[in-house]
Amino acid sequence: MSILSGKKILLGVTAGIAAYKTAALVRLFIKSGAEVKVVMTPAAKDFVTPLTLSTLSKNPVHSSFFNEEDEDAVWNNHVELGLWADIMVVAPATANTLSKMSSGSSDNLLLATYLSAKCPVYFAPAMDLDMYNHPSTHKTFEKLKDFGNIMIPAESGELASGLVGQGRMAEPSNIISFIKNDILDKLPLKGQKVLITAGPTYEAIDPVRFIGNHSSGKMGIELALAAANLGANVDLILGPSSLRVDHGLINVIHVISAEDMFNAVVSIYHDVDIAIASAAVADYRPKQVSSQKIKKADSEFSIQLERTRDILKWMGTEKKNQFLVGFALETENEEENAKGKLKKKNLDLIVLNSLNDKGAGFKGATNKVTLINHKLEIKAFELKTKTEVAKDVFNEINQLKK
Known part of the structure; x- marks a missing residue:
């Protein structure tokens, strides 16, 4: 593009x-x-x-x-x-x-x-x-x-x-x-490096099956396009997604698992100016991954899970001069939980959306977000296209970075 x-x-x-x-x-x-x-x-x-x-x-x-x-x-x-x-x-x-x-x-x-x-x-x-x-x-x-x-x-x-x-x-x-x-x-992010994680992660059970979620990566892709259109050089770390990105200032790094995404983030995080973690990263993965397809049996089957690495927490701990943005998808006590995540993960800004809001969340073309900054100032927006939401997010980032 x-x-x-x-x-x-x-x-x-x-x-x-x-x-x-x-x-x-x-x-x-x-x-x-x-x-x-x-x-x-x-x-x-x-x-x-x-x-x-x-x-x-x-x-x-x-x-x-x-x-x-x-x-x-x-x-x-x-x-x-x-x-x-x-x-x-x-x-x-x-x-x-x-x-x-x-x-x-x-x-x-x-x-x-x-x-x-x-x-x-x-x-x-x-x-x-x-x-x-x-x-x-x-x-x-x-x-x-x-x-x-x-x-x-x-x-x-x-x-x-x-x-x-x-x-x-x-x-x-x-x-x-x-x-x-x-x-x-003349663009405000000319020369800035932006890191964005997007999409789901797939955690393998066996060579055929995996644990995943419904994220399409669209919100993260729109954020990447918004950043590039403001002049930034963007590294988009994208989990499995059918969506494609075409922009000369966007470098797409394809990953599959949470561990893949973590390693990709670690490799470039210290050199970026802005980092946005919009990916829906799996919190758990199978402790044991079968090398062969697991056959169906008459008896019940259970999978033991273990925690994946907390990528956003690592980013907050390692933060030096980066402006760090996280996402919070909530179903209850939305603002309270988002503020807790903002503080716990050492974020500068958090983007809150709720699955209780019609038109928000995964897969769709729209989203309804509330932005909360490190001063706990709140800006709530109406339902908009994800393209418009991405512009709102970067408008807020540019205001806070001044």
Whole structure:
């Protein structure tokens, strides 16, 4: 999963020869998982057709306030376009358009949309080297950056005039990389290492049977995705699960038993900044594991159990500078039991959910949690998707770590 996955990107295309590269740029945004809409200056249509960009983006391309070919056309709302976008990218950005952006001019739909945008705006200049180096152009660059816009520097090479120098619009792949890196650098968990345990553990009885539970690992996976989307490098220690994880910042370590999970935690715990124990680890395992399948008999059959290692307790004991989060799934005396676990395991935060709450617990797509921090301050949340719950958990972590 790319850092751009799910992002709404508004691409502004102006009248420069580099406009022909925007077809490749749209394709790369789409390949990164983004949704793309395109707005063009009227003159940009001389360099690349709206049909090309509409086909690639799978969205209508807008270039004027009204559709001139439709007598009953409605107004293209620049405000809605500006509010829709998570990111606006003006590429190529000509000297003319950049000057108008810096002065607040809005004589076309692209400029009006830019002035309405509430999202980060990137601009990729494209012009001849003398224009690029002109003092007025540099003044425009600085003014736009003072407004909070982000400049994607032009590259050096052969220009449309035949001259060689700086002024070429950055290549589409470099524009994508620049935006991804810029987003990543500004994320609150950039450079942090996060450890998350998730899913069930299976404790073998024989080669066929095991003791397990109904955990799917979904809550832990959503926590891992939330951490990665905040810029963290995540080690996800995942018990047996049918769910799959696809994110460049998540390293999945597959384990089966509680002992496997313990060993995986021990190997990386001392190097992490945040650790979240969301796995449903078996408290007991068979004392003896048969090497062969146990045959059915007429008599009763019993299994002697022994305690597994308490992974969370070990993490609390070994804690140095880590921020440690545990989970408590309760059926009675929920808050009291969760507070006891918080103190006993030396946690900074505990996530409490109850099997008494409809929609909470294992397997489902939703959860209803209460967060209790080390000061015993309580925040209760309504039923939400596990994706939203994961964001709430990390919002709380970031607040407490300040």
